[in-house]
Amino acid sequence: xxxxxxxxxxxxxxxxxxxxxxxxxxxxxxxxxxxxxxxxxxxxxxxxxxxxxxxxxxxxxxxxxxxxxxxxxxxxxxxxxxxxxxxxxxxxxxxxxxxxxxxxxxxxxxxxxxxxxxxxxxxxxxxxxxxxxxxxxxxxxxxxxxxxxxxxxxxxxxxxxxxxxxxxxxxxxxxxxxxxxxxxxxxxxxxxxx
Numbered sequence: 377x378x379x380x381x382x383x384x385x386x387x388x389x390x391x392x393x394x395x396x397x398x399x400x401x402x403x404x405x406x407x408x409x410x411x412x413x414x415x416x417x418x419x420x421x422x423x424x425x426x427x428x429x430x431x432x433x434x435x436x437x438x439x440x441x442x443x444x445x446x447x448x449x450x451x452x453x454x455x456x457x458x459x460x461x462x463x464x465x466x467x468x469x470x471x472x473x474x475x476x477x478x479x480x481x482x483x484x485x486x487x488x489x490x491x492x493x494x495x496x497x498x499x500x501x502x503x504x505x506x507x508x509x510x511x512x513x514x515x516x517x518x519x520x521x522x523x524x525x526x527x528x529x530x531x532x533x534x535x536x537x538x539x540x541x542x543x544x545x546x547x548x549x550x551x552x553x554x555x556x557x558x559x560x561x562x563x564x565x566x567x568x569x570x
Contacts, residue, residue: 484510493526500530508538532561
């Protein structure tokens, strides 16, 4: 026994169905079971059983995830109970009165890249022409290809002459990937006649 884990070893050379039987028996006893997939060219199966009351997830203990909240105006981290940002004085209640589209446009300045990319994607889905000036300012200083690619995809969904103009500007971008993606998107837009 290693720590609180019990490791069972089953040799399934003669009886491969025994693996399913053992997993079923262990499942019935309501003990969390983490089966290990046998390695190629072997028929040995390892099953790790955890002691009752011990929470495991992917071999690691489950820990409480820290929730972070940011001011929607200056994007500094604030406490969950803050009604007014201590850094810029913005009242978080004002943010609640904004439309969904305006909230997404505000989220384009979020410090977490994945949140910015999600906001870009949603603005593209909404076909938001109001986001085009924000996209223009982002494209002037953004270096991350994945963020730029999301903007290109959003411009493809938004369509229109302003979107085409932004894509034409990206055809001269310093990154070859950006230039290629912008050219392909422009061809798609022109092919659809948008």
